[in-house]
Amino acid sequence: MVSLRISTRSELAIFDLIDRQEHASNFITQIGLKAHQEMYDNALATYLSIENKNIETSGYILLMHEPDKRSVELRRISVDQAKRGVGQIAMIEVEKFCKRNFSAQRIWLDVYEDNAVGRHIYEKLGYEQFSLERRDERNLLFYEKAI
Numbered sequence: 001m002v003s004l005r006i007s008t009r010s011e012l013a014i015f016d017l018i019d020r021q022e023h024a025s026n027f028i029t030q031i032g033l034k035a036h037q038e039m040y041d042n043a044l045a046t047y048l049s050i051e052n053k054n055i056e057t058s059g060y061i062l063l064m065h066e067p068d069k070r071s072v073e074l075r076r077i078s079v080d081q082a083k084r085g086v087g088q089i090a091m092i093e094v095e096k097f098c099k100r101n102f103s104a105q106r107i108w109l110d111v112y113e114d115n116a117v118g119r120h121i122y123e124k125l126g127y128e129q130f131s132l133e134r135r136d137e138r139n140l141l142f143y144e145k146a147i
Contacts, residue, residue: 002089004097007047007060012036015047015060015078023081027115048097050079050090058086061094065102072098074109088121095147106146113139 016033018024039045044065052058059079063072074094079087098104109127111118119141127143134140
């Protein structure tokens with residue numbers, strides 16, 4: 001069973017390590033522990049820990065709440081490589097969390113075009129591309145979903 005819970009500040013070091021795993025480092029900008037700590041203190045940011053079978057942290061999600069727009073940016077989702085399969089379930093759970101806790105009507109995110117696995121999951125869950133931006137010689141695609 002995959003579940004989400006509000007993260008603790010002490011978990012940020014683990015999240016930084018997950019970001020640095022080879023499978024994630026191509027798709028997640030390395031911001032470092034200090035930046036995670038600063039983001040954790042941002043009133044509009046919410047870190048969620050992804051738990052697999054309620055016994056271990058399998059990854060995390062970083063949300064940025066946009067109260068005026070009733071939108072939430074899914075800023076990051078990073079899952080431990082050894083925990084394959086939990087990302088898609090976590091995405092479904094984050095939609096429920098955003099509706100329940102933020103009364104959100106929309107979630108949006110960005111993903112590099114060459115992240116085929118991420119794009120496949122987002123599209124499978126009903127996210128639609130609404131914009132494209134060139135960043136660091138790569139295409140960054142923007143997706144959204146009404147919830």
